[in-house]
Amino acid sequence: MQPGDVLLVEGETFMSTAIQYLTTSTWSHVCFYAGNVYQEPTEAEPRVLIEADLVEGVIAVPLSKYAEHNIRICRPVGLSEEDTKAIVDFMINHIGLNYDLKNIFDLIISYPRHPCHGASDGNSLPLAVVSPPARFAPR
Numbered sequence: 586m587q588p589g590d591v592l593l594v595e596g597e598t599f600m601s602t603a604i605q606y607l608t609t610s611t612w613s614h615v616c617f618y619a620g621n622v623y624q625e626p627t628e629a630e631p632r633v634l635i636e637a638d639l640v641e642g643v644i645a646v647p648l649s650k651y652a653e654h655n656i657r658i659c660r661p662v663g664l665s666e667e668d669t670k671a672i673v674d675f676m677i678n679h680i681g682l683n684y685d686l687k688n689i690f691d692l693i694i695s696y697p698r699h700p701c702h703g704a705s706d707g708n709s710l711p712l713a714v715v716s717p718p719a720r721f722a723p724r
Contacts, residue, residue: 586618586648586658587618587660588619588620589660589664589673590617590659590660591615591661592617592618593614593657593658594613594615594616594651594655595654600613601613612657615636616634616651617634617635617636617676618633618648619633619634619635619645619673619676619677620633622645622680630647630648631647632645634647634648637684638684639684640684642682642683642684643681643682643684645677645680
């Protein structure tokens with residue numbers, strides 16, 4: 586892996602299942618590979634991934650945290666070294682912030698491809714159709 590890579594994770598928690606259901610995706614979690622961010626002297630390996638955890642907020646974790654998970658590595662195309670460094674610095678500067686719950690609530694109420702929206706099989710759940718915020722709108 587190299588700095589700037591994005592790691593998609595198929596989670597195994599209740600929240601992961603809810604996210605997979607709402608987004609109709611295999612992937613429920615995402616991590617950013619920043620390279621060697623931090624390592625305690627007592628830790629066997631460096632923390633190289635940055636992720637947002639519902640309880641702990643934005644944290645750095647070792648790659649081994651996801652060794653037993655189904656994952657996919659995504660690499661941006663055409664990103665310059667300067668841009669990659671700026672993104673890595675941005676991510677590192679956000680370590681310690683709280684989890685952004687507002688985006689979760691926005692996702693729940695307005696995700697355009699929710700399996701219950703627009704189904705006409707008679708078995709769909711009645712939900713209000715809301716225009717999605719721009720960041721969730723299909724492109």
